[in-house]
Amino acid sequence: MKIVIAGAGEVGFHLIENLSKNNLNIITIDTNKKVLTKLSQNYGVTTDHANIIDSQYLTTNYLDDADLFLAITNSDETNMIACKLAAEAGVKRTICRIRQIDLKSDYKGFSLKSLGIDWVINPVLLVADEIVRLILTPNIVDTHEFLNGEILLTGYRMTEHSRFIGKSIRELEGDGKEDLFQIAVIQRNNISHIPQKNDIIKYGDIVYFIYQKKDFTFLRKHLGYVQISAKSKKVIINGGGNIGLRVAEQLEKANQKVKIIEKDLSRSYRIAETLQKALVLNFDGTDLKKLHSEDIEKTDYFISVTDSESQNLTSCLLASKQGVERTICLVQQPELLQIIDQNTPISLAISPRILTARYLVQFIQGTNISSYFSMLNSQIEILEIHLDNRAKCVGCRLNEINLPENVMIGIVKRGNSYLIPKGSTHLERGDVILVILHRFDRSEALGFFINR
């Protein structure tokens, strides 16, 4: 598979770092020679020092047989033009990173397709939506979509409300609802593993479920999370930038009590014009006295999303010192993520670059793999695989093929219906399966499903 990445900024760098292990043909284009040298030395990708919107360049090089084109430079306009040119040159799929312009919706007589863009990725929206999701569905740690959004992979944190604590996978499979979901991964103390029949779910675990989107409410109820989030929460957002504003807007719509702190006066007015009920406060988010006068100690969530990393860290630490249980901190440097998770009272750190890169990874497809997902900080991958008649497993029952221990089939799509596979399930030609596997078992497992 051939991938062209335009822009080797932070996102590009992180993306390449993730992808380089996957044996793909990656070409990176940037105007910064230093970065390119570093990339080719560290990850062995092909680099090209050029300006991507030089139309001469795009039409004459690489692009006619590329499978995917990613325009992720820092300029929205450059990205849009680059995508248009790439599409003209014959690239199969283009992804455009757009930060300022709201291009989610198609307007009358205008579609992204006409700009040559197949998919828009907006880091601000990604981060903001992630934060909003964390607040509105607090037990959900992570969620991901497969098979065009029909299938969800959701990580639930097991809290005292959960009915599953203390039960083994075998017990759970015997309670009659096992046809509706599959437990794919259990994460305990930051280590993820694919569960075996005898594993017991413990308090504090993050359990990943694979299920159909329509069963979302059923699963929540089944887990025992029913009454939660009925009461509106008090949220303080520090930083009224694009992310802060978007989070405030979404939470406001969901009837949460939002206060948003912004240092800059004219920006404060600007967000006050956009927001309806949320209180816009004009002061420095590290000013403890003023935070006190806004009842910080009674706040459920403190989110710091200013442009300054140190400001975010400081204010989140201040907030947790004042007794705020859940603090969410926006960091730019990916390295900080792990330090924060383990060593500070800050409950969560979010990095837009990692989110973006992780989001982009799912578009990287193999011949029969149409979606790919690598879990954060772990060796576990989830692949969406099309079975054609050359695949070894077609026509066999699951318990007939000797899959490695750490490989599991999450869900099978046959025609328009989905089924949770059991040992006796047949695999047929045309099925789409979600395979959960350990990275080490990857090539061995793929041998069963893909004919190479």
Place this chain on the structure above:
Amino acid sequence: MQFKTIFKALGMITGILSIILLIPTCYAFISETSDFMAFLVSFAISFFISTVLVFIPKSKSNLKARDSYALVTFGWIAAGFVGCLPYYFSGCIPSFTDAYFESISGFTTTGASILTDIESMPPAILLWRSATQWLGGMGIIVFALAVIPHLNIGGMSIFQAEVPGPTAEKLTPRIQDTAKVLWFVYLIFTVILVILLWISGMTLFEAINHSFTTMSTGGFSTSNSSVAGFHSPLIEWIITLFMIIAGVNFALHYRFLFQGWKIGEYTRDSELRFYLLVIVISITTIAAIIWIREGGNIATLIRDTSFTVASILTTTGFGTADYELWPVYGQFILMFLMIMGGCAGSTAGGIKSIRFMLVLKYMYVETLKMIHPNLIRTVKIQDSVVERNVLANILGFIYLYTAVMIVSVLLVSIETNDMITALGSVIASLGNIGPGFGTVGPTENYAHLGSFTKWILSMDMVMGRLEILTFLVLFLPHTWKK
């Protein structure tokens, strides 16, 4: 000051009015009443003056904002003079002060009258009296803009100076087209009302007169006891409804009628919702208090309170019940409604609902700031931000309105020895309502007041109609400096 252009434009306005004067002149001729000559003389005088003024050459430079204000203010004062001529020459109103008072009360849609026996007046005079209100309702200058082609004077600033409300809305790209559109909507509603009143039992003459004075929220009637004289609940309800309609922003009516009959145009408008809420609360609380205290027929009670509340809030001033006999609560509510008035862009007077609504919102924000000292909050209407200078403008306007009220009460009290009457007459004149409190209440009239008082009240009416600033700006020395 571009005096030449101003005088020329004044000539045009006088000319239009003199041509309109021909309508009652013809009516007087056909109905063969004695006032035919009076109308003819009035027409001749005003037409002569207008011809002289129109021949003044235009100044070379364009009108500045201050010229527009001067033109609009003088235009209205001049209209008062043209309007009083028939009353004076026909001998119906022998005193010139009284005739001018009656005329300006007509044009400003106040509806305060010095006539004690309306029914004895010749019909042509009554028609002219109603017609002045109808013309004044949508605005004389806006009318001039609509009918005179290529009247290249002032444009938006003229429009702004005359259309009530904090910001005038241009419905079409060209200001002349906006003027035409507004007059057209106004005409449609008037015609509908004429038909409705006619089939509900009024004569055609009465129906036309009452439609003129209802749609303009004026309040002149052809009967001594106002609308009560018809003894018809149906007529009272129709007029109640149309008074409320006339108190709504005509831009909304326009969008509803000409842009697809979407009821959302109305329901979305927050000023309209506020206005209707005030009406409903006023009617229910007043009716409830009267009913608890005195009992009586509920249907009549609701009809009377609805009619009176609509009549006072829209600053029309028709009467079916003597509200001075109501409990003090009801009277205070009415006094508040007189000061508040209808919606911006309607034919109603007063401070306007939108200004009250914005001030309420502003007060809420200021109170919230007491708890959150660093709060930044903008005042919004239907999701659009109200700029701070507009808010300052509104606060200033309300302050000025109060100041003008206080000064006028002081001046009026020189001749009038009754606090309630002094206050009531000023509120009723400044808000263009008509009936006030005390000896100028709904069953009395303004005839007994002194002539100095009448001049003060006449100017209050003009100030109220032009929303004070347009008028007061002429008292600034800056306006007159070269």
